[in-house]
Each structure stands twice: as C-alpha cells, then as structure tokens.
Amino acid sequence: MVAKASRLPPASLQLEVGESVLSEFIQIERRGAVQVIRLNRPEKKNAITRDMYSAMAKALIDGDEDEAVRCHVMLGVPGIFSAGNDMGDFMAIATGQAGGNEVFDFLQALAQSKKPLVSGADGIAVGIGTTIHLHCDLTFATPQTVFHTPFVDLGLVPEAASSLIAPASLGAQRAFALLAMGEKLPAQEAQADGLIYKLVEADALETAVFEAAEQLAAKPPQALAIARDLIRGPREPVLERIREEGEHFKARLKSDEARQAFMAFLSRSRTK
Numbered sequence: 001m002v003a004k005a006s007r008l009p010p011a012s013l014q015l016e017v018g019e020s021v022l023s024e025f026i027q028i029e030r031r032g033a034v035q036v037i038r039l040n041r042p043e044k045k046n047a048i049t050r051d052m053y054s055a056m057a058k059a060l061i062d063g064d065e066d067e068a069v070r071c072h073v074m075l076g077v078p079g080i081f082s083a084g085n086d087m088g089d090f091m092a093i094a095t096g097q098a099g100g101n102e103v104f105d106f107l108q109a110l111a112q113s114k115k116p117l118v119s120g121a122d123g124i125a126v127g128i129g130t131t132i133h134l135h136c137d138l139t140f141a142t143p144q145t146v147f148h149t150p151f152v153d154l155g156l157v158p159e160a161a162s163s164l165i166a167p168a169s170l171g172a173q174r175a176f177a178l179l180a181m182g183e184k185l186p187a188q189e190a191q192a193d194g195l196i197y198k199l200v201e202a203d204a205l206e207t208a209v210f211e212a213a214e215q216l217a218a219k220p221p222q223a224l225a226i227a228r229d230l231i232r233g234p235r236e237p238v239l240e241r242i243r244e245e246g247e248h249f250k251a252r253l254k255s256d257e258a259r260q261a262f263m264a265f266l267s268r269s270r271t272k
Contacts, residue, residue, distance in 0.1 A: 026055040031210065033070035033217035035063040035115075038077070045083035045124055046076050053102040057109040064114040070217035073209055074119040074132065078202065081120075081145070084127025087265055090154075094259045103128075104246050107160050110135045111238045116216045116228060120209040121145045121187075122202050130178075130185075131160035134169075137216075137228065139196040140208050145187040147195070153182050154265070155257030157248045161241040169194050 025041035037059050039046040063069040076082055085103070110117075110132065119136040121129075123144055130147040133139040151158050158166075158179045166175040170193050177183040190196045200208045216224065252258050 024051075025049070026052050026059070028055075028059050030069075031073075032214070033068060034073055034210065034213045035059065035066075035069045035071070036073045036075065038075045039082055040077060042077045042080055044086070046080050046129070047083045047086040048128060049086045050089055050100055050102040053106040057102070057106040060106075060109040060113055069115060070221060071116045071118060071213045072113060073213050074117065074136065075206065075209065076120075076122065076124075076129075079123040079144075081122060081125045082127075082129030082132075083124050084129050087262060090253060090258075091262045091266060093253045094262055096254070103159075104242065107242050107246075108239060111161065111242060112235055114225065116213075116224065118209055118213045118216065120205045121147075121196075122205055127151065128160060131158075131162040133196060134160060134162055134165045137232075138198075138212050140198050140200055140205060140212070141187040141190065141196050142202045142205055143187060143199055144202065145190075147178070147185040147187070147190055148182070149179050150182040152180055154261045155255055155259075156252045157245060159242075159245050159249050161238045161245065163245060164238060164241040166195075 025039065025046075027036075027038040027040045029036040029038065037056055039048065039052070041047065041052070060072060063072055113135070116138075117136040119133050119139045121133060121139065121141040123142070123146075125133070125141075125145055126148045127150070130149050133147075149158065149162065157163075162179055163175075166179055169175075170178065174193060178185055185193075185195070187196065187199055191199055198208065
C-alpha cells in the first residue's frame, strides 16, 4: 500500500504556472477556484513536521483571503493520508531542544477556515491524520482507510478539539474508544457513524474529491458561507477546546510518560 506513493513525482516536479510550494513536503496547487493542499512526504508516511504545519496554515489563511479561491481540498498520497505528527519533533520538544506554536497555528486556521474544506483519505490516517477530517465539510475515504488516534498510548491527550467534536458525531462511548482507548476505526464504521461523508475506491478517490470541491466552488459563495456557518455552529467553543487541549498537550509532551513512549517508538522504528 505504501509503495504506491512512489508513483507521485516530487512536488517540485509537479509545479505548473501559478503554483507555489511553502514546504518541501507540502504541495500547494490551484485547480480553478479550488486550492489543493497535499501532504507529500511518502517516505515518512506523511508524518507532519513543524514546517509542514506552518505551510498548511499559511495556505489556508492565504486561500481564505483570496476571492478567487472558493474551496480548499486536503489530500495525502496513495495509501497514506498521514501517520500523524513527526515523532522526531515530538522527541525534540520532550527533551527541551525545540518548541513552537506551529501546530496550534494550523489548528486554529483549520477551525476558522472561511471556505469549504473537502478532504480525501486513503490508507493510513493516524493522530492528526484523523482529527483534521473532523474540521472538513466533506471527507471521502477508501475502504482500506483506518482512522486511529493513539494519543494516550503516547502519553498525550486528544487535540484539534476532537474531544469536543467526536462525541457529538460518535456519541460519548464511541468517542472514548477512539480517542482514549485508541481503538482503530475502519472507514466503513466511520461512515456509518457520520464521521466521514462517503466511501470510494482508491482509484476514484481524487476524482470524487475534486468533483465535490468543484460543485461547491460553483455555488453562490455568500449563501454557501452562511449555510456552512449555520451548520458548523459558533467557532469559539471549538477554538476554546483547541486551546484547552493544547495546554494539556504541551505539558504532556514534557512528561516522563510521553518521553518514554517516544523513545520506545523511535527505538522500534530504528529496528525495522
């Protein structure tokens, strides 16, 4: 499944007129009125670094301010949406080597996005690779996609306001199983629970995503914005939960539990 990702050329080779890359591993592309944000680090299973968070936050903010952009699309590569946060970054923070607000800047931009968000997930969707989709208006996934949030196993806590949004969709017990117990959620169950919009085969994923995005982009933008705001509800409770989770998350990153979990994870990775 991961090997398929190698069919995508590097982002720098995919650029056309009007495109720009804000990070080595984030490809930003404009398709008419649709802005595409693609995670493109397949050799690391699209693990997200601080620079990648910054690039995605900037793309969302810039796209929101650009009247020519009517819809955002978020994608990974074949077989991989994202394995979550880069563990090297986590370890650096845990050992006091680095720290920053890049992830929280991205989460706030995601939660406050002014334009519709359509995402497509294929295969691996771990940690923030799952919780990103909670902020999307439509998420398409393939039958082989599995959503997994092993926050507690890493000595951490839920993020991206997932502790607020997931119970509203899944119910308290299903949300607890996903976010606290770390139970994996196959895409079929995620669709049945209302966590994602539609299942499509892998070879049809991007076609379905872009068709939906183009339909949204063609609608009257002001009416669509009002409808979207009514459906999503006030943003302040979501932003407040992101901040609350974030304070716990920052503290947990420097805890003994998290440090030991990161060391064990990196040790296992080196022996594979």
